[in-house]
Amino acid sequence: MEDKKKYFRIGFVGAGTHANNMLYPSLTFLDDFEVERVAVCDLSEEKARKVASNFGVAHVYTNHQEMFAKEKLDGVVVCINAKGHPPVVRDALQADLDVFCEKPTSITVEESEELAELSRKTGRFVMVDHQKRRATAYQKALEIVKSPSFGKVTMVEAKMHGHIYDNLFNCMMEWQIHNIDIVRAFAGDVKEIVARMCRLADNRASIAILLTFENGAVATLNWGSEAGGKGRFCERIEVVGSNDEAVIVENVRHVIHYKEDESKEWAPNWVPILKNQTTVIDGYVGNLREFMNCVLERRQPVPNIEDEVRALRVIYAIAEQLGIPAEWTITIGDR
Structure with missing residues (x-):
């Protein structure tokens, strides 16, 4: 008799290149889960509708706060851009949602420290998609x-x-x-x-x-x-x-x-x-599986927002020693 699959209702914020290439396709290979693809949100309704059509997502939004308020979700995937991540992750935590966020979670150390503090305060998780951990x-x-x-x-x-x-x-x-x-x-x-x-x-x-x-x-x-x-x-x-x-x-x-x-x-x-698919070998499937298991079992995922804070501190220390300006030039939506 086959083991009963675990059930997970997931929402997405972001319909850009990386999400389309790596994250949405990874859902297909979560063979131990029944994942209900509840909703996708993007500032571009056209992009969101394309994701919904290509990956079987039920509802489309252009306002993430509206999606958080209307939909019953077990967790949300946020994949926009480091500049856009903090306000969306903050709103998700305040909406009592656990978050799977693409790296980097923010441009500055301070923004990620604030998210870590809010995660502790709300009791909700922020897992960061450093996928190499599960490659x-x-x-x-x-x-x-x-x-x-x-x-x-x-x-x-x-x-x-x-x-x-x-x-x-x-x-x-x-x-x-x-x-x-x-x-x-x-x-x-x-x-x-x-x-x-x-x-x-x-x-x-x-x-x-x-x-x-x-x-x-x-x-x-x-x-x-x-x-x-x-x-x-x-x-x-x-x-x-x-x-x-x-x-x-x-x-x-x-x-x-x-x-x-x-x-x-x-x-x-x-x-x-299955085990030789790129999204499996590179760790994306494993990270999403870990996130869903941690949400259902209420245990802290790794890597989490505390890990990201430590990684960002190292990056900033290196940049400071080398005289590299902390200038972010990637446009929101590029991911």
């Missing part, structure tokens, strides 16, 4: 790191190259904040930061960062707009333990676990089945 390769690596044989994490080496944005701050907030979040997943909270940069242009640079963590571990991060682009070689993490073990994740697809005298490797077999 298949990183899940396997985290399982290895948390095993008793691995010992204490002592060192992390990471790189993240790729996207060229209008300026370096946009790149750090939209792209390299992923690197901060996943490194924190392995090593914990950051205590000290030292950053250096080779600047090529206002929006092009190579950046080297040394982190010290509260638990004593250290990390080196290498970020840039050069060498690797968006493709096969843009992302890599190696985590070293105190018991002569380490694990490497190459570009979110390939895992190598090595010890003194042996190593094991994992990669997707690319058979077109």
